[in-house]
Amino acid sequence: MSISIQKYVLPPFYNNTYLVVDNNSKQAVVIDPASGSKIISEIARENGYRIIGIWLTHAHFDHFCGVSEITNASGDIPPIALHPEDLELWRRGGDAQAFNFVFERGPEPSMFLEDRQTLILGDTKFEVIHTPGHCKGHVVYYNQDEGVIFCGDLIFKDGIGRTDLEGGSMKQILDSIINKILILPEETRLLPGHGAETSIKDKKNLV
Helix, strand or coil: CCEEEEEEEECCCCEEEEEEEECCCCEEEEECCCCCCHHHHHHHHHHCCEEEEEECCCCCHHHCCCHHHHHHHHCCCCCEEECHHHHHHHHCHHHHHHHCCCCCCCCCCCEECCCCCEEEECCEEEEEEECCCCCCCCEEEEECCCCEEEEECCEECCEECCCCCCCCCHHHHHHHHHHHHCCCCCCCEEEECCCCCEEHHHHCCCC
């Protein structure tokens, strides 16, 4: 594999944060840093990884509340990637107030994503796919060579993402899943923002 993927399930929300490392260059990105992500900066430093980006699938607070822990620990502010349709959600704290959760938001996103955009991690390419439905600016990150998608809260092992929050739409999320995800190779791994991984083959039986 040209990349290594390390998953961290961090309290108090126990959602998945991913450290993705390009094995040749030792460049790394953090996808959806949750609370407790300071440990990821420490692991990167111990292993000689250089974090060159923080990629957000969307702007609900549990998926970016660890950004400040990474930037504070490293002293650097790598580009923080977000789809612009979720910037308003980010600016109001990802709706953390509804859960009485207080956190330091950290630097504002500085890289605004577009559908079908290519992101580079060392020698590895990822495709950004805009997948609204859970919220307006939800995206996934697809690496075709490794057959893996970091799919945030779009899709889970036993179901699909919520659509009852602001910006959610059942019509849109089904369109995103059926017409943008399930058309990809069946063996593609789906690494969600919560719970265990699944695959496109498995999801064809659920949607």
